[in-house]
Amino acid sequence: MQPLTLTMAVSQTITDTHIQDFIIKAIKNVCSTMIRQDASFVERTAEAAYTGFKDKVYVFGSVGFEGEINGVVYLCIPDDFASHAASEILGMSRNEVTMSGDEVVRDVIGEITNMTVGGFKNALCDIGFPCKLTLPTVVRGNNLEVVSLKSATRHIFQFDCGSHRLVADIQLKHE
Amino acid sequence: MKRILYIEDSVTSQLIVRRILSGKNEVVIAPTPRAGNVLLDQSNYDLVITDFLFPQGDALDLIVPLRQKKSPSELPIIAVSGSMDAALVNRLLKAGVNACLCKPIKPPEFLMLVERMLLEPFIDHYSNAVNTVNCFQWFAHGAYHEYCPELQQYLTGKDRNDLSQRMQVLLHEQASQGTPLGFTTQERVRSYLVQPGPTAPVESSLQPSV
Numbered sequence: 001m002q003p004l005t006l007t008m009a010v011s012q013t014i015t016d017t018h019i020q021d022f023i024i025k026a027i028k029n030v031c032s033t034m035i036r037q038d039a040s041f042v043e044r045t046a047e048a049a050y051t052g053f054k055d056k057v058y059v060f061g062s063v064g065f066e067g068e069i070n071g072v073v074y075l076c077i078p079d080d081f082a083s084h085a086a087s088e089i090l091g092m093s094r095n096e097v098t099m100s101g102d103e104v105v106r107d108v109i110g111e112i113t114n115m116t117v118g119g120f121k122n123a124l125c126d127i128g129f130p131c132k133l134t135l136p137t138v139v140r141g142n143n144l145e146v147v148s149l150k151s152a153t154r155h156i157f158q159f160d161c162g163s164h165r166l167v168a169d170i171q172l173k174h175e
Numbered sequence: 176m177k178r179i180l181y182i183e184d185s186v187t188s189q190l191i192v193r194r195i196l197s198g199k200n201e202v203v204i205a206p207t208p209r210a211g212n213v214l215l216d217q218s219n220y221d222l223v224i225t226d227f228l229f230p231q232g233d234a235l236d237l238i239v240p241l242r243q244k245k246s247p248s249e250l251p252i253i254a255v256s257g258s259m260d261a262a263l264v265n266r267l268l269k270a271g272v273n274a275c276l277c278k279p280i281k282p283p284e285f286l287m288l289v290e291r292m293l294l295e296p297f298i299d300h301y302s303n304a305v306n307t308v309n310c311f312q313w314f315a316h317g318a319y320h321e322y323c324p325e326l327q328q329y330l331t332g333k334d335r336n337d338l339s340q341r342m343q344v345l346l347h348e349q350a351s352q353g354t355p356l357g358f359t360t361q362e363r364v365r366s367y368l369v370q371p372g373p374t375a376p377v378e379s380s381l382q383p384s385v
Contacts, residue, residue, distance in 0.1 A: 013353055033279040033281055034279050091194065103186075104186070110187075111185045111187040114257045122258070122277070127355075130260070135228065135230055
C-alpha cells in the first residue's frame, strides 16, 4: 500500500481548542528555549476568577495582532520570575539584574512577550488568518489589571514555570 | 575572523546573539535599520543579520537599499523575527534576504545557519503554507482502491488517475465547508550560490577517456 499525498490550501474557523493549543505551544517553546525551564499548562480560567494580581508586583507584557483577526495577548508575570528570567537569559546574577535597573527587566519581558505572541500569531496565520504583530508594551507595578476590550472574547490560561504562576490573557476582537 | 552586522533594537536579543556568535566572529550591533545603513556604508561585513520590526520602521528599510548595491552571494542577509509567518518569509525572500529564522533562536540551529552562510552563501525558498492529507491507494483484484482515513471514505475504480481525482474532489468539498483536514506544512527549497569555475571545452569533455 503506497501513501498518496494530496496538497491543498485550507481555511478554517478559530475554535477554543485552537487558541488553547497555540498559546500552550508558544509558551512552552519560549520558556524552554529562553529560560531553559519547562512550563506546564495548569488550567483555563473564567474571567470572574481572575483576581491574582493585587497582592504583589507584576510585570505585564502585551503585544497586539492585526489583520484577518485582531486582538491582544497579555503575559502577566510575577516580578520575581521576571527578574529570574532576565538573569537566566542575560547570564547575569539577580543582584546584577537589580543593579541594572528597570529597563533591563522590561526589555527581557518585552522580548519574551514578542516571541510568545509571535508563535501564537504564526499558528493563526497557518490556519488561514494572516495578521501582523504590533510592538510590545511592558508595564511593571502592583495592582495591575487587564481590562476587557469592547466586543472581544477573553481567554485566560494559567501556567506554572518552576515555582511561579504565569497568566496568558488573550482577547480576540469580533469585527 | 568574519565580521557580522546585527541590526536589533532589543538589548536582550543583542546579548543573546553576541554570546552565540562571538569568539569566531566580530559582531557589530546597530539598534536601527538607519544605523545599520550607516555602518554598511562605512565598512565591509561578511554577513548581515536583522530583526524585522523596529519602533521606527522595519528591516526592509535596510534590505532594499542594500540589495541595490550587493547581491545575495556578495553579502548574505539572515532575517530573524518572532513574527516569521509564511507571508513575511515570502516578502523578505522577494526583497533579497537569503534565509529567515523564527525567534526564539535555538543556539545550535542558529550557529549552524550562520556558519554555513558564511562558508558558502545560499538562498532558502519557502512555498506558502499548505495542508497535507495522506490517503492510501492500492491495487488488488484487478482494480485500484483508495482510502482516506480523515474522511473515512473508500473509493474503488479501474482508472488510477480518475480515482485520485475523485478523492481530491471529496477533499476539496470538505475543505470548502470549513472541515479541518490534514496538517500544515511549509515546503522549503535551498539554492546554493555556487560560483562557476573555469570549465573545460564541451568537445573535450565528451571525448572518451583513454
